[in-house]
Amino acid sequence: MYPVKILLVDDEIPFVKTLTKRLSRRELNIITAFSGQEALAQLKKDPDIEIIVLDIKMPGMNGLRTLEEIKRDYPLVEVIILTGHSTVDSAIRGMRLGAFDYLVKPCDIDQLISRMQEATEKKRRLDEKWPD
């Protein structure tokens, strides 16, 4: 198992920075983006990204639209939604668009990590079935 590369997307900069530090301390490989467009650009630049943790309410391109684009271009990348604006509607739409899970802020870091692990396992299983 090679180390997993995770993209953290959120418009709240202190949140992203702090979470990155914490996750990095747990030996996770984190890259960050502060908007939907930035996230897509990062994905393009770095095709090794396996997991994306995505906020929904962001200025500019919102999380659900970003998710749509990601799933269209990189269907094998797993996306975990992590948002403060949890509504039943956005949760359902997120899951329909192919999100792996839907978490609500504030979220316990251990829970987040365990979901990321599950997502990674799922992704790697699929990768083995359809290599490239």
Next chain:
Amino acid sequence: MADRNSDQATSILAEPVRFPSEEEFPRRYRLLRRNMILIMVAVTILPLVMMAVINHYEYQQALRREIITPMRSLVSKTQHSFELFLTERLSAVSFIASAYSFEELSDQKTLNRIFHVMKDKFGGFVDLGLIDSFGVQKSYVGPYSLEGKTYMDHDWFREVTVRGEHISEVFMGYRKFPHFVIAIRTENQIGENWILRATIDTEKFNSLIASMGLDSSSDAFIVNHSGVFQTSSRFYGKVLERFPMPMPPINYETDVVETMDPQGHPILLAYKYFLSPSFVLMLAKPRSEVLKSWYTLKSEILIIFIVSVLLIFLVVFKITDILVKRIEISDRERLVTYHEIEHTNKLASVGRLAAGVAHEINNPMAIINEKAGLLQDLIETMPTFERKEKFLKLTESINACVDRCSTITHRLLGFARRMDVEIETIDLNEVVQEVYGFLEKEAFHRNIEVRLNLDKELPEISSDHGQLQQVFLNILNNAFSAVEDGGSIAITSRRQDPELVSVSIEDNGIGMSEETMSRIFDPFFTGRKGYGTGLGLSITYGIIKKLGGHIEVNSREGKGTTFTVFLPKSAKQEAEA
């Protein structure tokens, strides 16, 4: 939802929902009823009264006319007969006076012959005499011996000298029979004049009155202008006695007056004054007799009137009663609906607000959470940090607060999105036991006795499992916070009727005040100042409404509170207002 502490903090105490205007209801409807009855009675009885009164007078007039007209015509006719009779006698005497000369009439024999012819042909003549222009009796035929008597100073003599003729009033004459006198003055070509005077009995008067054909209650008679009977009356006196009533006003046309007889009975009096002599013909009938049919009719009208009025009153009262009751019921229903709508609207707007607040708070809360987490991480990896324990405690307490905040925001969001109802078949007892499961530990620690009286025969209902959990959790939380340690709570499920089941949660806690009761289901109302969001019962209320049920609350301060949730066997989705 599962976080006990925060739920407890939001617990509030409850009482039944009542409308403040309820006390005003009876007075308002009493007034309405009174006004309606007054108006309806007025508009129905008034025309009836008016009609009755008008009818009364119309009938009275008609009947009076019907009775008075025949009386009047009878009096006119009879008076006419009297005048005819008097004129005839006057003409007879006048003819004799003119046909014979003074000398012939002075002759006792001739006068005697003439007298007997008149007696034969006309009847009623009692005597006949000739008086010269000086008032001296020249000749006389009759029962008295009046020859040589002088009448110079008598009123009748003066009158006949001036007017040429005279008919006297009735007087008591020969053999105590009533008589009257006719006197005629005649003048020949050479200026000599004389007076022929005849006395006639009043037998003919009586026969004229008899010919009127009166019934036994009526009376007809003649009086003179000064009120002395000229004929005998059946009821009011004999001839030459005084007429016992005041004389009616002089009228040479027939008239009818209503008056009282000496016995005080009302009578109708028809009368006509003669031009000459000074007679008045009168016809009296008792009014009661006359208007007998009218009185019969009047009492019939009265009975009909009274019966109608009673009927109207009965109907008016009944109708008003029904109407006012209907109005009262629909007013109450409207008020209830209005309150429900108001409540729902309040819930909805509060829900939107709550959702917005929750969303905005979640983001900074996440940052606090991560910062505290990072702090914790850093401390844990510092082997030589001497105040490690102290700092870890601090970060833990930050985390605990973040957890608490997140529970509150989650509840707010739950409230905002409340009721996306998912219907499934549910064993209500199971739901109650599940919910109690959350609180079992607390009951144990606080030594609270919880009795479950669950009806084993309770039918399954179709409803929303998750929503009902929230309902019972909210109510149970309230109960837990209301009781002291060592108190008791009873949960009872019951089948109310084939279509309705109920769960009541009774505690022996602190109960609640009057003021609390009216606001218990309002969002953000809380029984304990400064704790919680107060959303518990308002959520409960909304969910139960949504599931087609209702909630009742009974409470007494210091005694305890009972919440009873009624649920239909199958939840009907209520249309959103």
